[in-house]
Amino acid sequence: MRYLRWISLPLWITALYLALVWVPDERSLGVSYRIFYIHLGMAWTALLALSANFVVSLFVLFKRNRREQLDHYAQATAEVGLLMTTATLASGMLWAKVAWGAYWTWDPRLTTTAILWFLYAGYLLLREAIDQPQKRIVYSAVYGLIVFIDVPIVYLSVRWWSSIHPVVFTNTGINISPQMLVAVIFFFFATLFFGLDLITLRAKQQALRQQLERLREQRLGELGY
Template sequence: MRYLRWLALPLWVVGLYLALIWVPDVRALGVSYRIFYIHLGMAWTALLAMTANFVLSLLVLVRRKGREETDRFAQASAEAGILMTTATLASGMLWARVAWGAYWTWDPRLTTTAIMWFLYIGYLLLRQAMDDDTKRRVYSAVYALIVFVDVPIVYLSVRWWRSIHPVVFTESGMNITPQMLVAVIVFFFATLVLALDLIYLRAFQEKVHQELQKRRARRLGRLGY
């Protein structure tokens, strides 16, 4: 897994080349639409990271073996998911300013993404506010499960409320050319590999952090604190 970052870099270079130079302009949207490649890849990766967080949280609850490790990866995938969600929102807002004339609209996907962002920020806030390690693992896992169930309900409710987001993939087929699809897929893998790399890095950092704290506590104990 250590070599992931060496894969992320060339993927990003190729992805950027494809998205910014290789793919032709779309007549109606001009240059601005090129941000869409970054946007879509990050949005998919964000959803995958949140799904990974859900699965890992479920594992934390049902499997005692290796609970610490699973929990570290659950936290790391939530963090990567939040990062990707933030980037999705930021790139989407830039594009919306050009295409729709406003940074923010109350479209279902935008609104759902924003609420999802808040819900997973809440996950990190909850983790931060719990002192007991075992409790933090279980409580945040339960929170993650409940929140994951909430996201589709949020989407449904906002969708009934209003919708203007462009739909790229419909039941009748794709609204994009094969050339664009290649760029989309390359960029999706570029962001996915980056996210995986970040998840491993963060989980490892957490491991080191917890180990240091354990040793520090032991040492203070020996010194008589």
């Protein structure tokens, strides 16, 4: 779906202009807070991609006749979700260094995101380690379901835990002005369409790869290997 690229490209250019030039500096954080736009966009897209992975995994299990096509999307959503989670963590850590004085704090959202990262890194590890295609499809779907249910429990436990432990750095809240809100929305849609583009591209690539393997096997069979 190439049109996604032609939607996301102008959105990116506009969003970058809005976030880097158009929007004024924040009162207490100054220029550094501008990373917040990309951070938020990536974080939301990551969550959406991983939620999509959950839905696709459900379909993989129950729509038996369309498993293979669906699995391409399961893999693509997990990979893009993990990529966006990595970007969220990286941009968040850079921002935290400036805003809170340390790369890492045990803030509930930060900790949950880190655990989320490990959970979906495990998803890709599991896929990688299973050779039989049918088994890989079903096992990763089951893992995807089990793990996604874990996410709210992780968030709840981490929030309770950090509410008991002393908070070293307090969260400097940002009061969003209408101007900032516009930039946030543009950045969110820019990353969202970028993510969708990546997902469809990756799923299509996997489908082509599979088709190529089939053709190769077929040809080898014809040649009598």
